[in-house]
Amino acid sequence: MLPLEPTDSGLFSPSDLPTVRQGEGYRVLARKYRPRRFSQVVGQNILVRLISQALKRDRLGHGFLFSGMRGIGKTTTARLLACYLNCLNLRQTEGEIEPCGVCDSCRAFEAEKHIDIIEMDAASHTGVDDIREILEACRYRPVLGRYKVFIIDEVHMLSKNAFNALLKTLEEPPEHVKFIFATTEIQKVLPTVVSRCLRFDLKRLDPAVLVPYLQDICTKETIKADPEALLLLAQAGGGSARDSLSLLDQAILLAEQQSQENPCIQAQDVGQMLGLLDRKAFHTLFEAILQGDAKASVETAQSLEGEGIDPLRVMEELSTFVHHLSCLKVGVKEGLLGMSVEEKNFLEHKAQQAELPTLGRLWQMLLKGREEVERAAFPQRAFEMVLVRLAYVTTLPTPDQLLKGAASPKKEIAVSPTIQIKLTPPLPSQASFSPLLQDFKGLIEAVIAKREGLLQTHLLQDIVLVTFEQGRLEISLKPGAPTDLPKRLQAFLKDYTGTSWKVILVPFSENLGPTLSEKKAEQERLIKEKVNAHPILEKARAFFPGVVLEEVKTLP
Numbered sequence: 001m002l003p004l005e006p007t008d009s010g011l012f013s014p015s016d017l018p019t020v021r022q023g024e025g026y027r028v029l030a031r032k033y034r035p036r037r038f039s040q041v042v043g044q045n046i047l048v049r050l051i052s053q054a055l056k057r058d059r060l061g062h063g064f065l066f067s068g069m070r071g072i073g074k075t076t077t078a079r080l081l082a083c084y085l086n087c088l089n090l091r092q093t094e095g096e097i098e099p100c101g102v103c104d105s106c107r108a109f110e111a112e113k114h115i116d117i118i119e120m121d122a123a124s125h126t127g128v129d130d131i132r133e134i135l136e137a138c139r140y141r142p143v144l145g146r147y148k149v150f151i152i153d154e155v156h157m158l159s160k161n162a163f164n165a166l167l168k169t170l171e172e173p174p175e176h177v178k179f180i181f182a183t184t185e186i187q188k189v190l191p192t193v194v195s196r197c198l199r200f201d202l203k204r205l206d207p208a209v210l211v212p213y214l215q216d217i218c219t220k221e222t223i224k225a226d227p228e229a230l231l232l233l234a235q236a237g238g239g240s241a242r243d244s245l246s247l248l249d250q251a252i253l254l255a256e257q258q259s260q261e262n263p264c265i266q267a268q269d270v271g272q273m274l275g276l277l278d279r280k281a282f283h284t285l286f287e288a289i290l291q292g293d294a295k296a297s298v299e300t301a302q303s304l305e306g307e308g309i310d311p312l313r314v315m316e317e318l319s320t321f322v323h324h325l326s327c328l329k330v331g332v333k334e335g336l337l338g339m340s341v342e343e344k345n346f347l348e349h350k351a352q353q354a355e356l357p358t359l360g361r362l363w364q365m366l367l368k369g370r371e372e373v374e375r376a377a378f379p380q381r382a383f384e385m386v387l388v389r390l391a392y393v394t395t396l397p398t399p400d401q402l403l404k405g406a407a408s409p410k411k412e413i414a415v416s417p418t419i420q421i422k423l424t425p426p427l428p429s430q431a432s433f434s435p436l437l438q439d440f441k442g443l444i445e446a447v448i449a450k451r452e453g454l455l456q457t458h459l460l461q462d463i464v465l466v467t468f469e470q471g472r473l474e475i476s477l478k479p480g481a482p483t484d485l486p487k488r489l490q491a492f493l494k495d496y497t498g499t500s501w502k503v504i505l506v507p508f509s510e511n512l513g514p515t516l517s518e519k520k521a522e523q524e525r526l527i528k529e530k531v532n533a534h535p536i537l538e539k540a541r542a543f544f545p546g547v548v549l550e551e552v553k554t555l556p
């Protein structure tokens, strides 16, 4: 087991990281705030927990593999792991495991002169000879720490022979050797190498994680920063802490140029620095689309083009809006973390206006539109055509509204400053909304279809049909039938066909004929009589005296 007793002295003070900017010896932020413990690694909680657990139990294999996009902290994490592995007095405080910071190994690591930690960039040392050199070094025992640690960056770049040479050692490495590999392309690493390593995938950092991190660093650097500015930096950093930090470096320089005493990082300056437009232009555009205002959409897009913004970039922003809104509609709010108040308000407000089916349509059309714009000889024109369609589609009723019969009202869509197109949604055909009733049977089928069970019973048992014409029904009621039946029938007919019907009541008399139920019963009686008289039945009765015909069924 590792010695885990806490020690009093330590290189790291409880106050954590340095908070005062050094004048002459100013180091770039990414370097200055490089994590010195796993607890300082930002946004990789799962990885940190896994490694800490493994270290606590001293259950570590000989190989480790870190994968993830560039600038995400693979090398930093690999070096940290090397430091932890080599510390002679790893200590445990509040459940966290930490290097002591004072042993020979820790001091050498801090000074970046650790003789037992050997780094190799496989991108520039791809050959088998380079690997052989490393494998040679495996024979020597560690000098300062507990292990010889080999960090091989971009391991997927190794040649096949180099991989094979490495694999032999990886299968049966000496006790005092550890390998840490890092790669941006895990799929290019031999599966046999991957399977011999403890593998960690580093996550791309979300603005929700990066913005508070950048804010923290600004506080330590005693620099004020607009949250929206930090969001822009985090977004431009593309999920990489290192890239976001180097952008923050630039933004700080810019802010200090403007005011030496009271530097403040502002969204507008950062936007200019990054070559971005004010977010408001994107808001205006998206709003115009949601309102079905093609004119305003195209005009805003044209002014964006005037600012030199690529149409594909604008489409990307629109897609992001649609995605955020859809998430909000289904109750997922995590995407809003790390956003500026303004952005949050905008999205929450729009989420109340937009319907989910409309957002779905917009998403699909943006995906398709993207292809068109990419292929087009004049991307901006193609983009404007997409915008006109997007604005139109938001004015269409959703399937739900269509079902409820609430078709969209006549809508005027302004397509360009000079052309106006009037769009009248086609009226649903008469047939689809006002079904015709051909006869009394049709009426009963309609009653069944509408699940009017009671009315159905009355129609069958209490009503005698006299005449049936379009819009006119003459009936008679059997004695004892509810007297409001004609009125109820009339209401149903009006509701079902959409037109008014006359229902005329004729006084009941036996001469009018039977009700449908009676007619059916009579038919059944006749059939039974016929079947009973059939020669087969005569024969059956001879074999089975006393047999009675119960029911006659028509086979399909």
Ligand SMILES: [Zn+2]
Binding pocket: 086, 087, 088, 089, 090, 099, 100, 101, 102, 103, 104, 105, 106
């Ligand atoms: Zn140590």
